[in-house]
Amino acid sequence: MQLLTIETTGASASVALSDQEGNLTLEISSDRMNHLQNLMTMIQSVLEKRSLQIGDVTAIAVSEGPGSFTGIRIGVSAARALAQALSLPVIPVPTLQSFVYQEPSGENFIVSPLFDARRSQVYAGAYRLANPDEREELASDGGILPVVEGKAWDVREYLARLAEEADREVRFYGDGTGAYEKEIMECIETLAGRGIRGSIAKPEHRFQRADSVGMLGMERMIAGKMVNYGQVKPVYMRKAEAERKLEEACQK
Numbered sequence: 001m002q003l004l005t006i007e008t009t010g011a012s013a014s015v016a017l018s019d020q021e022g023n024l025t026l027e028i029s030s031d032r033m034n035h036l037q038n039l040m041t042m043i044q045s046v047l048e049k050r051s052l053q054i055g056d057v058t059a060i061a062v063s064e065g066p067g068s069f070t071g072i073r074i075g076v077s078a079a080r081a082l083a084q085a086l087s088l089p090v091i092p093v094p095t096l097q098s099f100v101y102q103e104p105s106g107e108n109f110i111v112s113p114l115f116d117a118r119r120s121q122v123y124a125g126a127y128r129l130a131n132p133d134e135r136e137e138l139a140s141d142g143g144i145l146p147v148v149e150g151k152a153w154d155v156r157e158y159l160a161r162l163a164e165e166a167d168r169e170v171r172f173y174g175d176g177t178g179a180y181e182k183e184i185m186e187c188i189e190t191l192a193g194r195g196i197r198g199s200i201a202k203p204e205h206r207f208q209r210a211d212s213v214g215m216l217g218m219e220r221m222i223a224g225k226m227v228n229y230g231q232v233k234p235v236y237m238r239k240a241e242a243e244r245k246l247e248e249a250c251q252k
Helices: 035-049 071-088 095-103 132-141 154-166 182-191 212-221 242-252
Strands: 002-005 015-020 024-028 058-061 090-093 112-119 121-129 144-154 169-173 198-200
Touching: 002 035, 002 071, 015 035, 015 182, 015 212, 024 035, 024 182, 035 071, 058 071, 058 212, 071 090, 071 169, 090 112, 095 112, 095 144, 095 182, 095 212, 112 144, 121 154, 132 144, 144 154, 169 182, 182 198
Parallel strands: 002 058, 058 090, 112 169, 169 198
Antiparallel strands: 002 015, 015 024, 112 121, 121 144
């Protein structure tokens, strides 16, 4: 079983090829926001490194969003096209939830990815891996337990909710850690007042990556959460700026 994973929701595109035996090949673009030009070359590269052909792929996982609107469209469109051409199933993977698999660790901490959505908003959510006694009923969701709902939030509202709901260490991820570092540090101070540790992930673990998307994708594939290429849709969590402005103009 060979799972090809596409991640284009962040600034740097990445592609992974993995199987149930734990073999993993990862390719991360050194270019920023150049997904359209690099994606197919990266797919070919991971296949060649494993001495495989595109016909050896069993299924395609794709990071469905939120994130860069253009990046999401590129990734979803590529996954749909490949799946249609090769008659393969697709596993849509919620981008925020994939951060639960971002770091190899036995710690059961809360992951809190925040993507900068501008206008003091973030696409954010908080999650943790379920304990063994909780995991069976959550198997179809990759064993992921939501702590704070993933959606478009006002950044201060989200951080206040997280500070209330957290019951263990919290680690922050995503480009929002740079855009809203002051607000995050205030949240970390609030958590410390409750005896809970908070920290910002190291740069090498901070942003979207196809290997963690693929790990969640593999869990969802084993659980049977595969769809036809025509059912894969981008998850933006908010209307595009141009669409929002057009609606505002029409209402005047």
